[in-house]
Amino acid sequence: MLGGATENLTPHRHRDRHRHRDRHRDRDRSFNYNPPMALARLGILISGTGSNMKSIVAACESGDVPAEVGVVISNRADAPGLEWAAQHGLATALLSHRDYPTREAHDSAVVDRLRRAEVDWVCLAGYMRLLSAVIVDAYPNRILNIHPALLPSFPGLHGQRQAWDYGVRVSGCTVHLVDLELDHGPIVIQRTVPVRPDDTEKTLSVRILEQEHIAYPEALRALLGGSWRLEGRRVVSV
């Protein structure tokens, strides 16, 4: 594995950019993934605090995940995570959706910025925008999202509240590949949490968030660290 090479983790230095580009073209043709020889490059999309971004960055820095962060993009100027990323020495970009006439125009600008950063994988980390085909088709099966529920239960907004209202006895989080349907693509990792008798929506949300911060690096490790393929919608190691 390629973990531990922390000297390669700054956004502006990494080896062999052209090999990265070739890998891109090859991968677009199938759902087979073979791990790269160099560190993978991540683009992280946020809209707020970016606590999942922070866990991903930490896992890259520690070598737990064989990747480096190419760029952090926010669609909101007031996202605290954007400031954190800049202070952390990461390349950042603010691309407000309000500056573009359509969802597709905004998504095109996001894709342009991701490509300029030579990103291999895109991580949605509290990115509160639906993705159009402009992004999904640019990174087929290379976009990850995390959802605060055990999908397919409770997709959409406020998965924690939905679970609490429904009265489930167990909930959790799901990291999945992104397709054009909301919270729908192939599942990579799920982690569970019990719903306790004295829970509120808030205490449950806190417990789920703790597991999210474990699950996202775990999913990246599983996907970037070995070969896998899709069988139907099942992610299968090969």
Next chain:
Amino acid sequence: MLGGATENLTPHRHRDRHRHRDRHRDRDRSFNYNPPMALARLGILISGTGSNMKSIVAACESGDVPAEVGVVISNRADAPGLEWAAQHGLATALLSHRDYPTREAHDSAVVDRLRRAEVDWVCLAGYMRLLSAVIVDAYPNRILNIHPALLPSFPGLHGQRQAWDYGVRVSGCTVHLVDLELDHGPIVIQRTVPVRPDDTEKTLSVRILEQEHIAYPEALRALLGGSWRLEGRRVVSV
């Protein structure tokens, strides 16, 4: 608790039948449940092997669940569980749905038989029939079902196969109160199982079934052993 009183567990002897009837009427008016002074009487509905029936019977006999089995009813003559129950000394009834012109007519016959057995609670244990309002209204919030998935994911037939096809990383089983929607009522217990990389639908089903046999007695213990109420659709101990 009333567990351990094995001398009261045969179907034809139990104390204070009239008090049982009074409890029925009181409970119909609200969603508050207070545990009875005597053992609760269970009616178990099956269509096949009745492996969940067997785990319920064992838990009653050991005193883990403060209940006794009043009657086992099958809608199929060839259900192996019916023969097992009779050999086990339990009261049994065969009420084939084919002998009745409508679902409601069949359900009426089932309710009549349950009432004759002075049943307080109804446990569906692999009963492959949709319930009409005739049964649900006769035992409001006193019918339990077990489903081989983490509801609200994968309701309906073949929950295990649905989960496997969907590619979830965790599945399990759910014991819930029955309402008029399929696999929908308030959840009492959920138990999880991991979906392993080398699982097939079959190995996953076996692992879920093991948890079902723990979950059903656990749910009965929770509901019969203490006071609880419904808040919305959440089952809350009081």
